[in-house]
Amino acid sequence: MARVFSSINGSANLLTSVRCSYSTCYRPMVVEMGRDQSYRASIESEIEAHLKKVISIKPPESVFEPMHYLTFATPKSTAPALCVAACELVGGERAEALAAASAIHLMHVATYTHQHMHGSGTKPGPTIDHKFGPNIELLMGDGIMPFAIELLAKAMSPARENSDKILRVITEVTRAVGLQGLLEGQFRAVEWTQSGNGDEEMLEYVCKKKEGEIHACGAACGAILGDGNDEEVESLRNYGLYVGTIQGMINGVGRNNYNNRMEELRISAMKELQTRFKGKKVRPIASLIEESFVPPSQSNLL
């Protein structure tokens, strides 16, 4: 098995002291990272506009109507916005990352739709209200995935000078959602629930696979599309892996149970930005994630 992060300490009471310790060590970065909701909102609005352009409700309506509904009703992951933010951080234009960010959202929609069907082994997975039966859910998940890749492949410029970058991005996305990425996470989630032993190390591994790798992929793809160099791509991949893993853990236990293991991961994430992007505007990309991590009762700490 690949490297497993060390165990989680589940105590929510550690939050304040851990955050104080974090503030002491990384105060300059905390100042840099204040919330900037409008940045995330502006990115998500552009991704949504892009998706609305490419997923019109056209014949056959029985196919495109549920696809349209599920695409916009599924709760958003931060991975697509991270893709756009990474592109901008390395100096790229937002428009260069919109197709990839949309494809990453669609992959999330496809897996979210199917996840409802298998849950975590014993209980049904997350769901959204809709009128479609399980057959449509199954078919939709199957259909949205190739549509996402087609969207990416069609992002080749008319002069075809970006074919290599597009192929790298396709490889990143398919690997992140595939059998050694998100799908492995879903397998492990089923095993973890069935085992019933509450192994926290395995739970973190599941979060790394299910959420960490798609965030890592989003950030790496943004950097590739924005013409970042190899070090920037890898550093943003690491950043995405840390923040996605924390995101997965928070999705599991709730923001009010933010704990010191999550804080360790967050410190590692910030180090990636500080080390590789010294002097660059890291506040926007950090702000995308920060707001999800802090429990509402502690939000004045940011």
Added chain:
Amino acid sequence: MARVFSSINGSANLLTSVRCSYSTCYRPMVVEMGRDQSYRASIESEIEAHLKKVISIKPPESVFEPMHYLTFATPKSTAPALCVAACELVGGERAEALAAASAIHLMHVATYTHQHMHGSGTKPGPTIDHKFGPNIELLMGDGIMPFAIELLAKAMSPARENSDKILRVITEVTRAVGLQGLLEGQFRAVEWTQSGNGDEEMLEYVCKKKEGEIHACGAACGAILGDGNDEEVESLRNYGLYVGTIQGMINGVGRNNYNNRMEELRISAMKELQTRFKGKKVRPIASLIEESFVPPSQSNLL
């Protein structure tokens, strides 16, 4: 709705006279097309070897073992072999088409695996014997699809001079299995079964979507990878559409119910080869399909 082929005549009794009429009109092609099982067998053996190389059973075994099993246990479609044969027909090397043919087989495996879960609306779909539960089936289908695309994306040559061709092929494959291709066929199959009216025109449309378009894609991808010109690509796409549609109809009613509508489609398919590839060795590509069409009791007609 896109063009719908005209209705099917379900009478098996017409077979002999239709085939005689066919022999009269297209005798030279019949002579050209005699069975050549070793051609199909040799292609499929190379595709299988390619797949065995890329899908070894490695950690995590709980993921790769079922993937390995399903990949090799799922009944073969002729679409992957058609991809290789089309590549060779336009003058390409077999090796150039093996990744695409393998990816097309994997897409077939993914949809076949899920098809068992939804069937055609009221009854379970085709299945193969295995020890895996529905959760594994669902996750496998989801995981095999991105793996297939990753395989294609990685077929980029080290010098990257074939990136544009690979992107074209990715677009072809994702479109063929997506919401306006195979998936639409699966939607229509569910509707068709639920309607219970036995509309033969709709049944043919379902076969065109479910089997025709993936065969069309296979043939077109082979021609693209073998550096065929645009006319060759489109002609082989049409050929694949005809023969895949017939294949779908035969899968539904059995070889002993080969009928005159199938024969009409077969004649159209042969015309594509005769017109565009006059003087070229069309026998191998025709032989791939021919053997599936003829009822065992009539096989001496070939």
